[in-house]
Amino acid sequence: MYQNILVALDGSSSSKRALKEVVRLAAVTKGVVHPVYVVDKTPLFSYGGYYDPITFIDAVRKDGRSVLEDAERACAAADVQCRAEMVESNSLSDDVASAVLRHARLVHADLIVMGTHGRRGARRLVIGSVAEQVLRFSHCPVLLMREEGARESIAI
Numbered sequence: 604m605y606q607n608i609l610v611a612l613d614g615s616s617s618s619k620r621a622l623k624e625v626v627r628l629a630a631v632t633k634g635v636v637h638p639v640y641v642v643d644k645t646p647l648f649s650y651g652g653y654y655d656p657i658t659f660i661d662a663v664r665k666d667g668r669s670v671l672e673d674a675e676r677a678c679a680a681a682d683v684q685c686r687a688e689m690v691e692s693n694s695l696s697d698d699v700a701s702a703v704l705r706h707a708r709l710v711h712a713d714l715i716v717m718g719t720h721g722r723r724g725a726r727r728l729v730i731g732s733v734a735e736q737v738l739r740f741s742h743c744p745v746l747l748m749r750e751e752g753a754r755e756s757i758a759i
Contacts, residue, residue: 688706715737
């Protein structure tokens, strides 16, 4: 059964739902939850605008700490082992999906759980899909959690 479960968090409602599911699963399997928050520094490598990159990264790290503290509290409340960690992208070619996959290998994850925003069409092509990249290149099973109440629309 799943003993090392990585959950990728970004503070969204779908990642909160993923955390909730992971905690329930780890409680049953007596597994260890590995919450990970990726600080995506790639905008700093390509943006030539007028903002303070130190302030930007500090704000992202602060958000990450808050998300990871919430994960630690959720695990503690369910008496589940938790090893939360913040990781950072290293270069222009290092994206969030790569960082998640790298961390999954590092912690020997048996399962990766993450939320998905369910973008479609042009928005997905332009923005890309972290969940899709993780699913495509993962060495272990991946469980994707949609936002609560998200429904698939079917065109007839």
